[in-house]
Amino acid sequence: MSVQLIKGNTAVIVGALYAGCDCYFGYPITPASEILHEASKYFPMANRKFVQAESEEAAINMVYGAAAAGHRVLTASSGPGISLKQEGFSYMAGAQLPCVIANIQRAGPGLGNIGPEQADYNQVVKGGGHGNYKNIVLAPNSVQEMCDLTIKAFDLAFKYRNPAVLLSDGVLGQMMEPLKFPEKAIEHKVDTSWAVAGNAETKKNLVTSIFLNFEQQELFNVKLLEKYEKICENEVIYEEYLTEDADIILVSYGISSRISKSAVEAAREKGYKVGLFRLITLYPFPKKELLKLATEKNRVFVAVEMSAGQMRDDLALAIECKRPVELVARYGGNIIEMDAILKKIEEIYEKVDF
Amino acid sequence: MVQEIENMRVYKRPESMHEVFERKGGAAPTATHYCPGCGHGVLHKLIGEAVDELGIQDRCVLISPVGCAVFAYYYFDFGNVQVAHGRAPACATGISRARDDAIVISYQGDGDLASIGLNETLQAANRGEKIAVFFVNNTVYGMTGGQMAPTTLIGEKTITCINGRTAEQAGYPLHMCEIINTLKAPVFIERISLSDSRHIKQARKAVKKALEIQRDKKGYAFIEVLAACPNNLKQDAQGAADYINEKMAKEYPVKNFRDESENAISVTRPKSDMSVEKLNEIFNTSDGTSEAVIDKDYKELQIKIAGFGGQGVLSLGIMIAKSGSAAGRFTSWYPSYGPEQRGGTANCSVIVSGDKIGSPIAYNPDILVCLNKPSLEKFAKDVKEGGVILYDSTIGDVNLPKNVKAYSIPAVEIAIEGGTQKAANTAMLGVIMKLGITRLSEKDFEDGIESGFAGKQKLIDINKKILKMGADWAEKNLL
Ligand SMILES: Cc1ncc(C[n+]2csc(CCOP(=O)(O)OP(=O)(O)O)c2C)c(N)n1
Ligand code: SF4
Numbered sequence: 001m002s003v004q005l006i007k008g009n010t011a012v013i014v015g016a017l018y019a020g021c022d023c024y025f026g027y028p029i030t031p032a033s034e035i036l037h038e039a040s041k042y043f044p045m046a047n048r049k050f051v052q053a054e055s056e057e058a059a060i061n062m063v064y065g066a067a068a069a070g071h072r073v074l075t076a077s078s079g080p081g082i083s084l085k086q087e088g089f090s091y092m093a094g095a096q097l098p099c100v101i102a103n104i105q106r107a108g109p110g111l112g113n114i115g116p117e118q119a120d121y122n123q124v125v126k127g128g129g130h131g132n133y134k135n136i137v138l139a140p141n142s143v144q145e146m147c148d149l150t151i152k153a154f155d156l157a158f159k160y161r162n163p164a165v166l167l168s169d170g171v172l173g174q175m176m177e178p179l180k181f182p183e184k185a186i187e188h189k190v191d192t193s194w195a196v197a198g199n200a201e202t203k204k205n206l207v208t209s210i211f212l213n214f215e216q217q218e219l220f221n222v223k224l225l226e227k228y229e230k231i232c233e234n235e236v237i238y239e240e241y242l243t244e245d246a247d248i249i250l251v252s253y254g255i256s257s258r259i260s261k262s263a264v265e266a267a268r269e270k271g272y273k274v275g276l277f278r279l280i281t282l283y284p285f286p287k288k289e290l291l292k293l294a295t296e297k298n299r300v301f302v303a304v305e306m307s308a309g310q311m312r313d314d315l316a317l318a319i320e321c322k323r324p325v326e327l328v329a330r331y332g333g334n335i336i337e338m339d340a341i342l343k344k345i346e347e348i349y350e351k352v353d354f
Numbered sequence: 355m356v357q358e359i360e361n362m363r364v365y366k367r368p369e370s371m372h373e374v375f376e377r378k379g380g381a382a383p384t385a386t387h388y389c390p391g392c393g394h395g396v397l398h399k400l401i402g403e404a405v406d407e408l409g410i411q412d413r414c415v416l417i418s419p420v421g422c423a424v425f426a427y428y429y430f431d432f433g434n435v436q437v438a439h440g441r442a443p444a445c446a447t448g449i450s451r452a453r454d455d456a457i458v459i460s461y462q463g464d465g466d467l468a469s470i471g472l473n474e475t476l477q478a479a480n481r482g483e484k485i486a487v488f489f490v491n492n493t494v495y496g497m498t499g500g501q502m503a504p505t506t507l508i509g510e511k512t513i514t515c516i517n518g519r520t521a522e523q524a525g526y527p528l529h530m531c532e533i534i535n536t537l538k539a540p541v542f543i544e545r546i547s548l549s550d551s552r553h554i555k556q557a558r559k560a561v562k563k564a565l566e567i568q569r570d571k572k573g574y575a576f577i578e579v580l581a582a583c584p585n586n587l588k589q590d591a592q593g594a595a596d597y598i599n600e601k602m603a604k605e606y607p608v609k610n611f612r613d614e615s616e617n618a619i620s621v622t623r624p625k626s627d628m629s630v631e632k633l634n635e636i637f638n639t640s641d642g643t644s645e646a647v648i649d650k651d652y653k654e655l656q657i658k659i660a661g662f663g664g665q666g667v668l669s670l671g672i673m674i675a676k677s678g679s680a681a682g683r684f685t686s687w688y689p690s691y692g693p694e695q696r697g698g699t700a701n702c703s704v705i706v707s708g709d710k711i712g713s714p715i716a717y718n719p720d721i722l723v724c725l726n727k728p729s730l731e732k733f734a735k736d737v738k739e740g741g742v743i744l745y746d747s748t749i750g751d752v753n754l755p756k757n758v759k760a761y762s763i764p765a766v767e768i769a770i771e772g773g774t775q776k777a778a779n780t781a782m783l784g785v786i787m788k789l790g791i792t793r794l795s796e797k798d799f800e801d802g803i804e805s806g807f808a809g810k811q812k813l814i815d816i817n818k819k820i821l822k823m824g825a826d827w828a829e830k831n832l833l
Contacts (some may be wrong), residue, residue, distance in 0.1 A: 002634075002637075002639035002640065002641065002642030003642045003643050003644060003645050003646075003679070004637070004639075004641075004642045004643070004805075005672075005675055005676050005679045005685065005687070005805070007644075014637065017633055017635060017636075018630070020628055022450050022452070022626035022628065023448065023451060025447075025448065034631065042636060045632075045636050046626060046627040046628075046632050046636065047623075047624040047625060047626050047627050048626045048627070049451040049452060049623070049626070051447060051481075052449060053444070053477075054473055054474070054477040055473060057444070057474075058444040058447075058473070058474050058477065059444075061437065061438060061441035061444035061445045061474070062444050062445065062447045062448035062451070063448060064437060064438075064441070064444075064445050065417075065435070065437075065445035065447060065448020065449040065450075066443065066448035066449065066451065066452040066454070068445070068448070068449060069415075069448070069449045069452040069453045069456070070452075071453075073448070073526055074453070087438055087441075088438070088441075091437070091438050095436070113418060117736050152464065171688060171714065171715075171717060173768060174689055175686055175687060175688040175689075176672065176675060176685075176686065176687040176688075177642070177685065177686045177687075177711075177714075178645070178646060178679045178684075178685060180645055181634075181637060181639050181642070182629055183630075185628060185629065185630035185633050186628075187628040187629070188628065191614070196415055196433035196434065196449075197433070197434050197453055197456065198412075198413050198414065198415045198433055198449070198453045198455060198456025198457065198458070199413065199453075199455070199456075200412040202433055203411070203431070203433055204465050205433060205434075206377070206425065206433075206434045206435075206436075207434070207435045207436065208418075208434070208435070208436035209436065210424065210436060236789060239455065255714075258711070258712045258713055258714070259712060259713045261712050262712030262713050265712070295407070307826045328718055330557040335713075337717065338712075338713060338717075345747060
């Protein structure tokens with residue numbers, strides 16, 4: 001076992017390589033570029049394939065091609081590039097192709113800046129492109145998870161033949177932490193039942209997303225929805241921290257969840273009963289578990305996120321608006337400060353009799 | 355035209371094309387979905403025949419575009435992938451890179467290839483991807499009902515230029531073979547015509563050549579096909595043939611532009627190495643530290659380091675973080691960006707802790723290290739009560755908070771004396787080490803330097819020397 005201090009963006013490439021990913025296609029954009037740099041360095045060392053694409057659209061369609069051939073393939077980008085990739089997300093979901101896309105979020109809208117934000121939530125968690133589809137979305141909050149959840153993302157993408165997104169942010173991409181390297185490497189095999197790999201076994205296969213017939217297209221939508229239901233039933237991942245007796249539950253993900261955890265500890269020291277519900281899968285969203293927390297006891301929920309309540313809306317839906325949902329947010333490249341969360345907690349205790 | 359197609363029927367259906375088009379289904383499963391006289395059907399047949407002759411059916415992957423040929427996969431009995439509008443060359447790149455033995459065919463119309471997908475087209479050609487591109491130039495968008503294409507002729511009427519295309523309004527017809535012929539990588543470029551049997555005979559050879567080049571892994575081949583869209587251009591068979599011969603071929607000369615197939619060398623990409631041994635070797639995993647252990651007695655330490663870009667601010671942080679990590683502590687390092695990143699000021703946060711780290715940002719540092727004045731002025735007020743500020747003596751006099759310990763350190767001077775001004779950060783590190791404020795050992799710091807300059811022995815030596823000089827200075831002047 002080996003532990004090395006490395007950047008979150010590097011950890012994504014480590015995860016991908018040990019996950020048996022052998023193709024990388026990408027276009028530079030801060031703060032995701034190190035993923036491209038590391039891919040250009042490490043993929044060729046193992047004779048794996050790397051192309052710096054001419055655009056994000058080209059990159060995601062190269063991903064489409066390699067995924068159609070049954071290979072494990074990765075691309076990475078940030079806000080503006082993810083917007084351009086949306087066409088590809090939709091086509092891949094429609095053609096039921098597995099792939100992993102890392103989104104190292106930066107501040108928007110428009111060109112915005114290269115500071116961290118979490119405002120790609122809607123464009124990634126809700127689908128983002130055209131049509132009734134969903135991406136599987138995993139939200140790491142450490143360098144270790146940048147690696148481990150990349151591996152998990154490949155497993156889920158292939159289990160369900162669906163795009164999976166590692167939704168991260170500029171802090172996690174740029175920060176260094178010790179990474180414990182994976183102990184085994186997956187030797188991925190092409191699934192000849194659906195892939196088009198240019199050989200006799202796969203000659204019969206077709207990858208497409210077009211159904212001219214309305215009934216067929218509707219049936220396909222139903223089939224997709226059934227798949228998503230299965231994902232919701234089986235793949236929810238989250239972490240709870242001191243939620244059991246909590247009056248106030250912070251709900252957060254990614255880098256914000258780490259600051260939230262510090263806030264929970266600081267609040268507990270002051271005698272406030274505060275807990276943290278950390279989302280690890282954003283799609284599927286842990287609806288049942290949150291609803292249970294909302295039903296059990298009179299409590300207030302606080303969404304802590306670096307976006308204008310995009311995740312808060314899903315939280316409110318999940319708990320069927322049974323309890324108040326407050327928001328602590330920053331935008332523009334600014335990170336939430338623990339004090340802002342503590343202030344919100346104190347305000348709530350002034351207003352509410354638990 | 356109809357006559358020509360009738361003539362072609364004497365050839366039997368290629369083996370590599372389906373007998374019955376089951377994917378198409380419907381009432382007439384042996385008829386194509388193309389309009390009578392459409393160029394697509396003829397080209398399909400030429401491709402099928404060439405695949406048969408070369409014996410490459412199993413290895414072929416056909417990419418269907420968006421356009422009338424979106425259903426090309428109804429007909430070809432080999433691997434099929436349908437792709438987004440204009441993106442076929444990118445998709446082809448992905449397949450070809452992943453599957454070196456695949457023979458990848460990108461089949462595209464003029465809207466698809468020369469308009470929405472022009473960038474992908476040129477870039478794939480320029481990279482010399484191992485793909486055969488068949489570009490059906492029928493001067494019009496067929497599938498969407500006959501709009502103007504980039505290849506529409508001047509004066510030609512379409513439903514978006516009802517009085518005929520004018521250069522003033524829409525520019526000039528785009529010549530794809532000529533454009534691609536400006537690039538170095540392509541191996542084969544030819545424009546063919548499907549107007550009559552004489553031209554089809556010539557076309558057959560070019561189609562086969564393009565696929566032969568793929569069989570031999572020699573690189574990129576581009577075939578532009580002058581074809582009719584009798585449906586949208588309201589032509590009968592003869593009218594269509596005349597149109598291609600008399601109008602289109604004037605604008606788009608039918609000829610070979612390049613044939614490097616003899617000289618081109620075959621390129622085989624090695625198989626991906628998926629073994630764990632290879633990865634462990636690449637990442638040198640025998641070399642890491644061990645996992646951090648929880649030690650509640652080691653309270654979290656927040657360090658902020660700031661200065662001008664180029665002063666080694668970020669690498670000083672990394673060295674401290676590596677020292678912490680080497681000592682089995684939980685450690686994080688986070689650089690701050692912003693407009694300052696280019697030449698302006700830079701800073702980073704390092705957290706070292708005996709437990710899992712929450713926020714990686716040092717809002718209220720225990721230790722602040724400043725290598726320039728603006729940073730000192732900006733961050734001094736945030737330092738914790740009882741915290742430590744270290745700043746370079748070149749900064750001169752500044753007002754600092756009362757409740758912290760502040761030391762002016764001649765780090766730049768020490769570094770110059772040690773042989774390189776660049777290592778002022780390392781001199782600072784030596785002082786930090788000696789002061790003991792990080793509660794890390796001298797060995798941890800040395801390990802930090804070793805892994806920080808991984809493998810570069812000269813740099814390790816000079817930095818270890820300057821580390822010691824900084825420590826000695828601190829011992830003499832501060833302790
Ligand atoms: C992104 C996108 N834009 C527009 C369309 C609509 N569309 C379908 S086919 C087509 C034009 C096809 O023309 P061409 O490539 O010349 O092929 P042809 O039909 O003439 O064979 C267009 C614009 C689409 N499917 N996707
Ligand atoms: S519309 Fe034109 S290009 Fe399309 S099938 Fe008919 S003739 Fe062919």
